Amino acid sequence: MKSLDDLQPLLRPGKLRATQPRKENAMTHALLVIDVQNDFCPGGALAVTGGDEIVEGVNAAMAGFDAVILTQDWHPAGHSSFASTHDAAPMSMVDMPYGPQVLWPDHCIQASQGAAFHTDLATDRADLVIRKGYNPAIDSYSAFFENDKTTPTGLEGYLRTRGIDKLTLVGLATDFCVNYSAVDATNLGFDVSVRMDLCRAIDFDGSLAAAAEGMRAAGVKLI
Ligand code: VGL
Numbered sequence: 603m604k605s606l607d608d609l610q611p612l613l614r615p616g617k618l619r620a621t622q623p624r625k626e627n628a629m630t631h632a633l634l635v636i637d638v639q640n641d642f643c644p645g646g647a648l649a650v651t652g653g654d655e656i657v658e659g660v661n662a663a664m665a666g667f668d669a670v671i672l673t674q675d676w677h678p679a680g681h682s683s684f685a686s687t688h689d690a691a692p693m694s695m696v697d698m699p700y701g702p703q704v705l706w707p708d709h710c711i712q713a714s715q716g717a718a719f720h721t722d723l724a725t726d727r728a729d730l731v732i733r734k735g736y737n738p739a740i741d742s743y744s745a746f747f748e749n750d751k752t753t754p755t756g757l758e759g760y761l762r763t764r765g766i767d768k769l770t771l772v773g774l775a776t777d778f779c780v781n782y783s784a785v786d787a788t789n790l791g792f793d794v795s796v797r798m799d800l801c802r803a804i805d806f807d808g809s810l811a812a813a814a815e816g817m818r819a820a821g822v823k824l825i
């Protein structure tokens with residue numbers, strides 16, 4: 603760099619052009635990896651049976667996608683979805699202003715070891731990590747909307763501005779966060795598949811069968 607005058611043009615970003623889809627006639631396909639976190643794996647606070655078994659397959663799948671996005675359940679201590687906050691039993695139900703809500707054991711508390719990704723997950727491959735459930739008053743199973751079905755996480759805008767129109771979901775848990783994310787994505791117009799072999803379920807009170815039925819009815823491809 604010769605002088606400050608040479609540097610000046612490099613400091614002016616220039617005008618924005620309208621967002622363009624990345625390619626003509628080609629779908630841009632993202633892998634959406636839901637909540638592969640310690641608390642959802644064996645030994646964790648809300649352990650999903652076999653939750654850790656999917657990690658190797660999820661890592662291997664990443665190579666086949668244009669984009670890899672991870673979600674992370676990320677609750678403040680005393681979150682309204684925690685049974686302890688209501689002096690209630692874990693897995694009981696409560697009526698929230700936005701509807702019925704399952705009360706969970708305390709899990710995925712922000713910055714805790716339980717909220718960290720499984721240590722073997724290839725997190726370096728991710729373009730984006732999106733956190734959800736940080737609002738103390740509203741749970742968020744879906745990567746797209748909080749459980750009030752209204753408050754967006756911002757993921758839809760991210761995908762659209764990158765020209766991503768096709769999603770494959772994997773992760774934990776099949777019947778809650780994968781299910782809600784897949785159904786919301788389909789309703790938003792994305793082409794959505796769920797790799798059932800790379801998901802594991804909580805399966806509480808028939809929830810896996812109900813979730814699978816709901817996903818199929820919404821137009822999600824269970825593969
Ligand atoms: C989840 C219950 C509570 C999930 C998250 O990742 O499926 N389930 N928080």
Ligand code: ZN
Binds near residue numbers: 675676677
């Ligand atoms: Zn949670």
